[in-house]
Amino acid sequence: MVTVRTVIALAAAKQWQIHQMDVFNAFLQGDLNEEVYMELPLGFVHQSEQGLVCRLTNSKPVGAPIELNKKLTTTEFDLHFSPADKHDKLLKDPGVYQKLIGRLLYLTITRPDIAFSVQLLSQFMHSPKTSHMDATMRVVRYIKQSPGLGIFMTSAVDNQLKAYCDADWASCPNNRKSITGYIVTYGESLISWKSKKQSTISRSSAEEEYRSLASTVAEIKIQLGLVQPVYLNTSEQPADLLTKDLTCAQHRYLLTKLGMKNVFHTPSLREDVEQLTKCAAVD
Incomplete structure (x- = not known):
């Protein structure tokens, strides 16, 4: 997909014509007129209230895909440390969680804004808990509020390849590994990104930053001598989207x-200002 996005970015910059062929699947695009029900997840119903179900209604949207300072733990971690929520049990059917994460992983091809949260949630595929499913449903609600959000390939380009990288040191509570995130743009067009846990534990923040830089250089496939590192203030660092909750x-x-x-x-200036004010008040 990086190659495809690069070609589209070049076509937008050079004002080339692109011919696209769409395949329309009726079972994916059809209107849903029926009422949809689901079984209550584990822990949501008392033993004396068996047989209850949920009817699908509009869900409340959220402003960010993952809750700020949210720490998700594995079952192995809970065996050694007391879990914060004693009702956080394993799901009866992990297949539901695994299928949902699989769909979200596919969506990250065009949605870098959920790359960090999805890579985090995909680490619990083997034994998902109730907290993992709750965090996954938050991502779904976030996507629902902006289904049309996508990458814009601009024709105003300066023919420069830029890369931004960052890392969150020892952010994983389960093994203290760091998260690497990088973004590559051609001009102002986004063509490549990644959010991934580092393979080894870094003993300092400087070490994990160098590992992140090495991964970025490997992605753009040029010699180190052609890379000019530039300091960027953390408030202006777009790679933060791929390394931490914001x-x-x-x-x-x-x-x-x-x-x-x-x-x-x-776009509406008044709406954007009201939304940012609301988010600031909540955060």
Whole structure:
């Protein structure tokens, strides 16, 4: 997909014509007119209230894909440390969680804003808990509020390849490994990104930053002599989207730096100011 995005970015910059062929699947695009019910997840119903189900209704949207300072733990971690929530049990059917994460992983091809949260949640595929499913449903609610958000390939380009990288030192509570995140743009068009846990434990923040830089250089496939590192203030670092949980306001601000556009939303200055004020008050 990096190659495809690069070609589209070049076509936008050079004003080439692109021919696209769409395949329309009726079972994916059809209207849903029936009422949908689901079984209650584990822990949501008392033993004396067996047989109850939930009816699908509108869910409340959220401003960021993952809750700020949210720490998710594995079952192995809970065996050695007392869990914060004693009702956080294993799911009866992990297949539901695994299928949902699989769909979200596919969506990250065009949605870098959920790359960090999805890579985090995908680490619990083998034994998901109730807290993992709750965090996954938050991602779904976040996607629902902006289904038209996507990558915008601009024709105003300066023919420069830029890369941003960052790392969150020892952010994983389960094994203290760091998270690497990088973003590569051609001009102002986003063509490549990644959020991934580092393979080894870094003993210092400097070490994990160098590992992140090495991963970025490997991605753009050029010699180190052609790379010019530049310091970027953390409030202006777009790679933070791929390494850590952010406030609602900061998440929305960094999305604008990626050049992502919502095709289903007409921009409104008043609405944006009200939304940022609301997010700041909540955060």
